[in-house]
Amino acid sequence: MTMPSPKRYIAHLDLxxxxxxxxxxxxxxxxxxxxxxxxxxxxxxxxASASYEARVFGVRSxxxxxxxxxxxxxxxxxxxxxxxxxxxSNKLYQRIMELAPIVERASIDxxxxxxxxxxxxxxNDLPGFIRKLQxxxxxxxxxxxxxxxxxxxxxxxxxxQTVKPAGTIYVPHGTEQEFLAPLSVDAIPGVGKKTGxxxxxxxxxxxxxxxxxxxxxxxRVLGKHGIWIHEVANGFGSDELSxxxxxxxxxxxxTFAKDIADKNELQRILLSLTEExxxxxxxxxxxxxxxxxxxxxxxxxxxTRATTIEPTDDDSIVFKTMKELLEASxxxxxxxxxxxxxxxxxxxxxxxELKLFPEDMKRTSxxxxxxxxxxxxxxxxxxxxxx
Amino acid sequence: MKFTVSSNxxxxxxxxxxxxxxxxxxxxxxxxxxxxxxxxxxxLAATDLEVSMAASIDVKGNDDGSIAVPAKRLMETIRALxxxxxxxxxxxxxxxxxMITDMGEYVLMGESSEEFPTIPQVKGDEKxxxxxxxxxxxxxxxxxxxxxxxxxxxxxxxxxxxKDGDLRAVATDGHRLVRIQYTGLKQPKLKWDIIVPAKALNxxxxxxxxxxxxxxxxxxxxxxxFGTTTLTSRVIExxxxxxxxxxxxxxxxxxxxxxxxxLAAVRRVxxxxxxTTHQVRCSIRKNELRVMAxxxxxxxxxxxKVPCDYSGEELEIGFNSTYLIDILSHLDGDEAEFKLGTxxxxxxxxxxxxxxxxxxxxxxxxxxxxx
Numbered sequence: 001m002t003m004p005s006p007k008r009y010i011a012h013l014d015l016x017x018x019x020x021x022x023x024x025x026x027x028x029x030x031x032x033x034x035x036x037x038x039x040x041x042x043x044x045x046x047x048a049s050a051s052y053e054a055r056v057f058g059v060r061s062x063x064x065x066x067x068x069x070x071x072x073x074x075x076x077x078x079x080x081x082x083x084x085x086x087x088x089s090n091k092l093y094q095r096i097m098e099l100a101p102i103v104e105r106a107s108i109d110x111x112x113x114x115x116x117x118x119x120x121x122x123x124n125d126l127p128g129f130i131r132k133l134q135x136x137x138x139x140x141x142x143x144x145x146x147x148x149x150x151x152x153x154x155x156x157x158x159x160x161q162t163v164k165p166a167g168t169i170y171v172p173h174g175t176e177q178e179f180l181a182p183l184s185v186d187a188i189p190g191v192g193k194k195t196g197x198x199x200x201x202x203x204x205x206x207x208x209x210x211x212x213x214x215x216x217x218x219x220r221v222l223g224k225h226g227i228w229i230h231e232v233a234n235g236f237g238s239d240e241l242s243x244x245x246x247x248x249x250x251x252x253x254x255t256f257a258k259d260i261a262d263k264n265e266l267q268r269i270l271l272s273l274t275e276e277x278x279x280x281x282x283x284x285x286x287x288x289x290x291x292x293x294x295x296x297x298x299x300x301x302x303x304t305r306a307t308t309i310e311p312t313d314d315d316s317i318v319f320k321t322m323k324e325l326l327e328a329s330x331x332x333x334x335x336x337x338x339x340x341x342x343x344x345x346x347x348x349x350x351x352x353e354l355k356l357f358p359e360d361m362k363r364t365s366x367x368x369x370x371x372x373x374x375x376x377x378x379x380x381x382x383x384x385x386x387x
Numbered sequence: 388m389k390f391t392v393s394s395n396x397x398x399x400x401x402x403x404x405x406x407x408x409x410x411x412x413x414x415x416x417x418x419x420x421x422x423x424x425x426x427x428x429x430x431l432a433a434t435d436l437e438v439s440m441a442a443s444i445d446v447k448g449n450d451d452g453s454i455a456v457p458a459k460r461l462m463e464t465i466r467a468l469x470x471x472x473x474x475x476x477x478x479x480x481x482x483x484x485x486m487i488t489d490m491g492e493y494v495l496m497g498e499s500s501e502e503f504p505t506i507p508q509v510k511g512d513e514k515x516x517x518x519x520x521x522x523x524x525x526x527x528x529x530x531x532x533x534x535x536x537x538x539x540x541x542x543x544x545x546x547x548x549x550k551d552g553d554l555r556a557v558a559t560d561g562h563r564l565v566r567i568q569y570t571g572l573k574q575p576k577l578k579w580d581i582i583v584p585a586k587a588l589n590x591x592x593x594x595x596x597x598x599x600x601x602x603x604x605x606x607x608x609x610x611x612x613f614g615t616t617t618l619t620s621r622v623i624e625x626x627x628x629x630x631x632x633x634x635x636x637x638x639x640x641x642x643x644x645x646x647x648x649x650l651a652a653v654r655r656v657x658x659x660x661x662x663t664t665h666q667v668r669c670s671i672r673k674n675e676l677r678v679m680a681x682x683x684x685x686x687x688x689x690x691x692k693v694p695c696d697y698s699g700e701e702l703e704i705g706f707n708s709t710y711l712i713d714i715l716s717h718l719d720g721d722e723a724e725f726k727l728g729t730x731x732x733x734x735x736x737x738x739x740x741x742x743x744x745x746x747x748x749x750x751x752x753x754x755x756x757x758x
Contacts (some may be wrong), residue, residue: 309536311663314538316538317538320537320538345662345663347663354731354753354754354755355562355752356562356563356564356633356733356750357561357629357633359628360561
């Protein structure tokens with residue numbers, strides 16, 4: 001039985017230069033100065049978070065710290081402790097849980113919450129509530145943030161980016177297309193450098209250009225990714241929040257355009273799913289202990305198989321495990337229509353055991369380097385091989 | 388091929404080799420046990436291509452020959468039989484096997500012995516002799532620390548090093564390490580450095596009795612011989628990590644504590660640790676060791692005090708309780724000695740009283756405490 005679903009109100013809270021803000025709480029003399037949190041400029045450290053004063057000089061996240069000093073000689077570089085950020089993020093999350101029924105923690109400095117059904121509670125003025133909430137976050141935590149409100153997660157996310165820092169924005173139901181139309185295609189999450197270029201080459205500069213074209217055409221240009229881009233451009237997106245309880249997992253799955261039986265092809269897809277999950281674990285500073293493989297046969301029979309290993313975020317370890325699960329569980333002589341990989345029993349990286357052998361530490365830096373290269377040049381340019 | 392044997396004797400011999408038989412193999416022939424009859428001796432052999440085992444028993448032979456017998460059905464049949472004389476009769480041209488007892492007859496299809504892989508034999512005289520007890524103890528105290536991470540194949544086995552008349556057995560998974568050193572081998576000139584797969588050692592410890600055993604090695608294989616049973620395994624041809632370099636030499640804080648007391652305390656407190664990190668916190672001050680754990684997700688916490696002998700600076704150090712429990716339960720004697728440095732430095736744990744001719748050292752990396 002399904003009920004007609006009410007209008008959804010999804011808010012997105014994005015902490016402005018979060019790591020820097022925490023450092024400023026610890027040391028108020030940093031207020032108003034160009035500050036970055038990141039590695040030492042003499043080593044090969046990179047910027048993890050940059051204050052808006054520093055961004056004026058062109059300093060951005062993931063830049064080598066050494067390069068930022070050339071852009072902004074007065075820049076203050078703070079080493080930062082990840083544990084502190086987790087603590088502040090946890091406290092804020094607890095507070096938001098008191099105010100909204102469903103909260104999803106998207107990352108250490110971002111969360112979504114579902115305010116559907118809370119209209120009466122907040123005086124039938126949800127846009128007013130998000131402004132109040134912004135003040136609460138500042139008064140109680142001294143953390144600047146941007147909050148948006150829209151009908152789904154992706155519109156909320158895009159909207160927040162347009163008013164950062166310290167902004168609030170409401171995109172009313174039915175005005176999504178209108179709101180998106182003038183924005184650049186780069187505003188869509190998932191449109192990176194590469195996709196952006198492809199789109200512009202084909203004459204799609206603004207989201208309005210995407211709205212005018214057909215889904216089929218976008219699929220021809222971008223492949224499967226085109227379906228998602230077309231949906232977002234037209235204001236559709238998920239309003240399902242994964243709460244903290246479920247959020248204890250990170251996963252990725254792919255439904256194939258055509259059913260696949262070829263084992264090599266399936267392994268190739270499995271590798272790319274694994275890489276995305278691992279990269280996402282590293283981004284959130286988490287490691288997974290349980291890894292689950294999901295496969296769906298062409299007749300829709302769906303099988304999930306899980307295995308528990310030592311906590312890891314290492315592509316090759318997870319891929320090896322997933323490959324074994326696939327070999328063991330893909331037993332019917334039917335092609336598959338879907339494969340999925342999920343990591344759960346997540347462990348915060350900071351709390352993990354220290355390693356005995358220095359070479360294990362080197363592997364960690366190697367994986368981080370791989371992530372940076374992927375971020376810059378695209379996912380397919382580099383894969384982690386066997387040692 | 389034809390012989391008569393007591394069902395009990397046959398069952399005992401099967402039990403010795405059957406541990407090797409893979410339950411599911413891409414090579415179906417491996418799910419068989421090879422029977423080879425030479426006069427009054429029946430040799431049974433099984434292999435998974437990495438590890439092979441062979442055992443011999445006396446039978447009343449009639450007609451020499453060899454055949455591969457399906458392991459599962461054979462063992463189920465023999466296990467279900469009472470003590471009874473059994474006539475085993477195989478037609479090696481058709482591979483049909485008949486087993487006849489006073490009660491009845493069982494027919495099964497075997498495979499040609501020619502299909503069965505050759506069992507490698509270690510030749511040469513590079514061997515050491517150990518008592519069964521020593522071998523069992525060595526395996527018991529190292530195997531738990533072996534890694535299951537197949538991306539680090541070297542660590543999935545136990546390193547056996549023979550040098551200057553000493554034998555060392557080393558196991559590590561990158562978080563903890565065990566090193567057992569035996570002095571006074573009778574072969575002072577031998578020099579080995581081999582990594583024996585965990586599976587092989589598991590099987591050895593299951594089958595070894597208290598007799599004297601020999602361990603022999605050639606370039607690619609290691610062989611354990613006990614009585615009429617032999618186990619041959621491929622060695623892991625990788626270089627072992629430089630374990631010596633990670634054993635701290637200057638841990639200056641000594642803590643002596645009752646092993647059972649601490650083990651029991653950690654076991655209880657660990658029930659309240661986070662189910663993902665298993666972290667316990669040890670807070671050590673003059674003659675007092677406190678073990679604490681908390682599980683933020685479920686709001687539980689536990690703490691216990693354990694009497695100890697300690698006079699160093701106060702120290703807070705976190706451990707994965709699983710590793711600590713493993714180490715304490717594999718350590719000998721009533722008293723354990725910890726040598727500690729800082730809260731991020733490996734802790735050395737040794738029994739306060741070593742056995743004669745033996746030196747045991749265990750190492751565990753701490754966990755970062757989030758203060």
